[in-house]
Amino acid sequence: MSFSYNDHEESFTNLPVYLHNIQRINPDSYTYIKIDVLDRFQLCFVVIRCVINAFLGCMLPVIFIGNVRIRGEYLNSMFVAVAMDGNKNTTPIAFGIGVANNVNSCTWFLMKLKDAIGEGREVAFITDMDDTISSYVGQVFLDAYHGYSSKSVLIYCRLRIGHSKNLDYLFFRPCKAYTTQDFQQSFSKLSDAAREVLTNIGNKKWARAYFPNIRWNVLNINIPEFLSVLSVTQRNVPIISLIDTIVQYIQQTFAESSVIGGLLSTVFTPYAEMVLHKRMQKSLGWKVAKIPPEFPSPFPSDIFRVFDLKRTCVVDLNRHTCSCGKWCSLGIACGHAISAARYTNNTELIDMVQIYYRVDVFRTAYQTRNVNVIPPAAEWEIPEPLMVILIPM
Numbered sequence: 001m002s003f004s005y006n007d008h009e010e011s012f013t014n015l016p017v018y019l020h021n022i023q024r025i026n027p028d029s030y031t032y033i034k035i036d037v038l039d040r041f042q043l044c045f046v047v048i049r050c051v052i053n054a055f056l057g058c059m060l061p062v063i064f065i066g067n068v069r070i071r072g073e074y075l076n077s078m079f080v081a082v083a084m085d086g087n088k089n090t091t092p093i094a095f096g097i098g099v100a101n102n103v104n105s106c107t108w109f110l111m112k113l114k115d116a117i118g119e120g121r122e123v124a125f126i127t128d129m130d131d132t133i134s135s136y137v138g139q140v141f142l143d144a145y146h147g148y149s150s151k152s153v154l155i156y157c158r159l160r161i162g163h164s165k166n167l168d169y170l171f172f173r174p175c176k177a178y179t180t181q182d183f184q185q186s187f188s189k190l191s192d193a194a195r196e197v198l199t200n201i202g203n204k205k206w207a208r209a210y211f212p213n214i215r216w217n218v219l220n221i222n223i224p225e226f227l228s229v230l231s232v233t234q235r236n237v238p239i240i241s242l243i244d245t246i247v248q249y250i251q252q253t254f255a256e257s258s259v260i261g262g263l264l265s266t267v268f269t270p271y272a273e274m275v276l277h278k279r280m281q282k283s284l285g286w287k288v289a290k291i292p293p294e295f296p297s298p299f300p301s302d303i304f305r306v307f308d309l310k311r312t313c314v315v316d317l318n319r320h321t322c323s324c325g326k327w328c329s330l331g332i333a334c335g336h337a338i339s340a341a342r343y344t345n346n347t348e349l350i351d352m353v354q355i356y357y358r359v360d361v362f363r364t365a366y367q368t369r370n371v372n373v374i375p376p377a378a379e380w381e382i383p384e385p386l387m388v389i390l391i392p393m
């Protein structure tokens, strides 16, 4: 078929054909279009199958959902779901483009995202506090943890009690504390006004010591810059061209990470190797003592007391916990756990680091299947029956 990429009306009319071809060359992908009672376009949703598979099997189970404002004649809003791999790279895993950022579009996008994620995977969600969609995450993902990005919580505080360097400094100490004890100490140093604002938000929404483990230490996930500046670079672009640009971006991101994965020769990703190296170096010389079991047992004790030259922490190598909170929070053994393992002559760290940080898992994410970009319009297949889409008001 012939098709003009520059014509808005033609772009809306041909959107069902275009999305059909996304699914044809990326089998089992999810694409949906929401229209109003007069068949006018409202919102569309796109998830490429291999991208959501990479997320479900190989990336940290945390999703940031945000909105990018688009300045167009017809299109005003883009929803983006962004995930993070074990090397701290961010990848858009789902997006929606529409005419408005309101209750209907937010819940529709979240419902479609829920379908794409499917059952059986526990996922945490992070949003900015001031984003409209943050009000609806809990209504769609009923049992999931939902917290706010720490940056947006700080901005919310600044707006209510005024901006000061002191607030910025004092906010991040309780925000990043690993234990509730450390949290209480640093929280008490904030002003009365700041404490009141933060208490009303709820500690588990922003303070690491109160996160369920599933937040994986993720305080913020940024929308990739390429997407966040779309309103500038793709101003008033017809919808098919806009989706095409985003699919090409995702394809490039995957291709680049696939190359990086092929070059890595370590057991863990560069990020995890860096964390482990620092923790191994820092923990040299820490004092370790085995805690005997409370009751006589034929099995060796896996519980240790580790003095790190400042304080003593208790490590349970069997349960993968340490009283410092860092092992659970990040999924990478803390210095105390590394010391305890060293004490037992175990230098194999593979079981003390979550699988998302392993290079073989990283490679699986990006090398199992490619994201395929859409061929020229002349090669498009036309679906039957063809959905009617009219240009929005």
Ligand SMILES: [Zn+2]
Binding pocket: 313, 322, 323, 324, 325, 326, 327, 334, 335, 336, 337
């Ligand atoms: Zn520890």
